[in-house]
Amino acid sequence: MPRQTSLGDLLEDAALAGTIQVVSGDAAGGRITGITEDSRLVGDGTMFVARPGTAHDGSDHVADAIERGAAAVLAVPAVATGVPASVVGVATPDPATIGGDLAFRFHGHPERRMGFAGITGTNGKTTVATLARQLLEATLGRCGLIGTIEAHDGVESTPATLTTPGRIALAGVLGDFAEAGCERVVMEVSSHALDQGRVTGIDFDVAVFTNLSGDHLDYHGDMASYAAAKALLFAGLRTDATAIVNLADPASRTMIEAGPARVIGVVPAGADAETPEGVRGLEHRIIERDFSGMTLELRFDGTSHRVRVPLVGDHNAFNVAAAAAMAFSFNADWSAIVAALETIEAPRGRLQPVHGPADEVRVFVDYAHTDDAIVNVLAGVRPEVPPDAALIIVFGAGGDRDRTKRPRMMRAALDGADRVVVTSDNPRTEPPEAIVAEIVAACDAGRLDRIHPEVDRSLAIDHAIATADPGDVIVIAGKGHEDYQIVGTERRHFDDVEVAAAALARRRGEAAL
Numbered sequence: 001m002p003r004q005t006s007l008g009d010l011l012e013d014a015a016l017a018g019t020i021q022v023v024s025g026d027a028a029g030g031r032i033t034g035i036t037e038d039s040r041l042v043g044d045g046t047m048f049v050a051r052p053g054t055a056h057d058g059s060d061h062v063a064d065a066i067e068r069g070a071a072a073v074l075a076v077p078a079v080a081t082g083v084p085a086s087v088v089g090v091a092t093p094d095p096a097t098i099g100g101d102l103a104f105r106f107h108g109h110p111e112r113r114m115g116f117a118g119i120t121g122t123n124g125k126t127t128v129a130t131l132a133r134q135l136l137e138a139t140l141g142r143c144g145l146i147g148t149i150e151a152h153d154g155v156e157s158t159p160a161t162l163t164t165p166g167r168i169a170l171a172g173v174l175g176d177f178a179e180a181g182c183e184r185v186v187m188e189v190s191s192h193a194l195d196q197g198r199v200t201g202i203d204f205d206v207a208v209f210t211n212l213s214g215d216h217l218d219y220h221g222d223m224a225s226y227a228a229a230k231a232l233l234f235a236g237l238r239t240d241a242t243a244i245v246n247l248a249d250p251a252s253r254t255m256i257e258a259g260p261a262r263v264i265g266v267v268p269a270g271a272d273a274e275t276p277e278g279v280r281g282l283e284h285r286i287i288e289r290d291f292s293g294m295t296l297e298l299r300f301d302g303t304s305h306r307v308r309v310p311l312v313g314d315h316n317a318f319n320v321a322a323a324a325a326m327a328f329s330f331n332a333d334w335s336a337i338v339a340a341l342e343t344i345e346a347p348r349g350r351l352q353p354v355h356g357p358a359d360e361v362r363v364f365v366d367y368a369h370t371d372d373a374i375v376n377v378l379a380g381v382r383p384e385v386p387p388d389a390a391l392i393i394v395f396g397a398g399g400d401r402d403r404t405k406r407p408r409m410m411r412a413a414l415d416g417a418d419r420v421v422v423t424s425d426n427p428r429t430e431p432p433e434a435i436v437a438e439i440v441a442a443c444d445a446g447r448l449d450r451i452h453p454e455v456d457r458s459l460a461i462d463h464a465i466a467t468a469d470p471g472d473v474i475v476i477a478g479k480g481h482e483d484y485q486i487v488g489t490e491r492r493h494f495d496d497v498e499v500a501a502a503a504l505a506r507r508r509g510e511a512a513l
Helices: 007-011 058-067 095-106 125-139 167-179 191-195 223-235 252-258 314-329 334-341 371-384 405-416 432-440 445-450 457-466 496-512
Strands: 021-024 034-036 046-049 072-075 088-091 115-120 143-146 150-152 157-159 184-188 206-209 242-246 262-268 280-290 293-300 303-309 362-366 391-395 419-422 451-453 473-477 484-487 490-493
Touching (some): 007 095, 034 095, 046 095, 058 072, 115 125, 115 223, 115 314, 125 143, 125 184, 125 314, 143 167, 191 223, 206 223, 206 252, 242 252, 280 314, 293 314, 303 314, 314 334, 362 371, 362 496, 371 405, 371 473, 391 457, 405 419, 419 432, 432 451, 457 473, 457 496, 473 496
Parallel strands (some): 034 046, 046 072, 115 184, 115 206, 143 184, 206 242, 242 262, 391 419, 391 473
Antiparallel strands (some): 143 150, 150 157, 293 303, 484 490
């Protein structure tokens, strides 16, 4: 049944006293059927939140929202007073914050009815979150997931638009999760979301830090500010909450020192990483590996657990350990965790195999779009590349985003792969030829012969697969699960898996002739 409530009741909240004022219309008799800051989602009875912005300002869309049936408009006083008397105008100096508060109240405060785990870090958030949801579901009960790829209520999945939704949208998703019977929710929490207060009001029981490497510096400015944004997740933890951190990353100290939570430090066995006093260590070690998965040993509190997981890559050893630590932090039993790990599935676009048994080359699609991610992915598959075969990477860089990482990505690709195909990612409004040229310019003269520039991503993937020798391994990096490419302001269908599968089919056909 669709939610609705009295507008008067919604606005009568002691926490909002003095922060809102009805300046037009009659709030007492109105009813609200939803709250949104996107005028395109407004219907009869909706409250439209005209949130101020830089690129887009909500005040520009008030007329559209009213035409679509808005019953109320929450806006800054100058905008709210201009709302016609047929619509309730609600004035507040901070529509974004108050709109989020009202949304959580409208949806019955779902943030108070479930347990929460948040994952932050430059790379690995999606994999840890996806694995953790599966573990929590298998060991403790219904678990929801909010992340880069999807919002999943434990039964159904819907595509995500942002890694972490805005507070108003988040309240609606969590309301749906609570109604669906979710007992816990795993969330990817981006640095943008933390900096912008999108998870304000969420009381996290567990927080995970994966790593910190150069990305989003166009937004944060420098690495110190980037780390500080990540640390906000840990600063808000209770003393009885749990922080799970990657001790192999120097920034883990920043996260540990940010708040009072108890800490589990995840670290490779034998690594040169000091476990700080008071931190419980969870060691992981790869015992066996091949392209179908790996056998891990997880050692915690003096007890060793051995498990076979269907994931590839050294970086996934940490991801598995972090997800296991999260389940343990919610009081799952280790025997149940180990049993569940045997059947976990990696998220789409994370070292996703495209090749089949009939193919003489192996092809993986991965979301790696930073230099650190490229290093990890290539290092993860390198041990399985035959001694006489080559490791090939296809990658590009997104337009209108952090340009400082482009030369680092080039160097990471050259250091980790034998051959490199440089191509487009999502060029957006930058000329794709210029992005490719900027990446290639970071290559030293002695390694130029290992690079093949090809601006057209489809042709680049086809070139890598068609020219590979039997036994070679190809990693197509940067877009992962995405099924589109943004060129200019146009969003075009493009799926690395589909393009690679077609190229493999052509290669098989040529080999048969």
